[in-house]
Amino acid sequence: MDLDSVLTRRPSPGPEAPCDAVPPKGPGSGRLHRARAGAVAVLHRTGAVAVLHRTGAVAAVLLALAAVGMMIGEPVLIPSLAASAAVLHHTPTLPTAQPRTVVVAHLLGAGAGYAVLAVAPSAPWSAALAGGLTFAATTLARTPHSPACATAVVVVLQTPAPARFVPLLFGATVVLVLGGVAASRTHPAADRYPVRWW
Numbered sequence: 441m442d443l444d445s446v447l448t449r450r451p452s453p454g455p456e457a458p459c460d461a462v463p464p465k466g467p468g469s470g471r472l473h474r475a476r477a478g479a480v481a482v483l484h485r486t487g488a489v490a491v492l493h494r495t496g497a498v499a500a501v502l503l504a505l506a507a508v509g510m511m512i513g514e515p516v517l518i519p520s521l522a523a524s525a526a527v528l529h530h531t532p533t534l535p536t537a538q539p540r541t542v543v544v545a546h547l548l549g550a551g552a553g554y555a556v557l558a559v560a561p562s563a564p565w566s567a568a569l570a571g572g573l574t575f576a577a578t579t580l581a582r583t584p585h586s587p588a589c590a591t592a593v594v595v596v597l598q599t600p601a602p603a604r605f606v607p608l609l610f611g612a613t614v615v616l617v618l619g620g621v622a623a624s625r626t627h628p629a630a631d632r633y634p635v636r637w638w
Contacts, residue, residue, distance in 0.1 A: 489629075490629060497619060500619065501525050501615060501619030502517060502521075504615060505517040505616075508611075508615075514608055518594050518609075519590055520588065520590035521546075521612055521616060523590060524588075524613070525616055527585070528616060528619075529620060533631050533635050537634075538634050538635060538637075539637050541583040542585055544578075545574075545578045545581075545583045545585035546588045546591050547609065547610065547613075548581060549570075549577075549578075549588035549590070549595070550609055552571075552595075553567075553574075553591065553594070554595060556569055556570040556573065556592075556596055562596055562599050566596050567592070567593040567596035567597050568593075570593060570595065570596045571589040574588050574592040575589055620634070621634065
């Protein structure tokens, strides 16, 4: 019998004892149990659990887009969608992360990119022009979402066929939004997403 067990009264398991009050088994396991509990408390206090949850949610939705792209042989995951996932999961309550903003802004970005391609060649200067036009269009439409400017740049520099690219872009933004909704429902301390749908 060790000195700790004599000096410290441990509650016996039973219906009246709390779930975490079951005494740990083995020599020194009391200290290990307390250390684990302390580590979990620190993670919760520092917000590390929330960061891990958001990180997992972003990775999961981007992996889903990558998997869809591999299955259909089309590039579904583009850099601007990764940026949108970060915005959506990092600041889910801001206007820039709401479903209408995410979906409409990317479609406006694609539209600006194709509009520039209709009158100018694919070049860095025309891609920059498309990014600026996207900023103006999303501001006027009240759907400010900076990653959409990158979508316009992708369209101008990569020149994807609109009949394939636009539906895939629309579907990918819907997947991003649904990923945000799922992430907000699976963690009790997560901010509710969306604040509004439209």
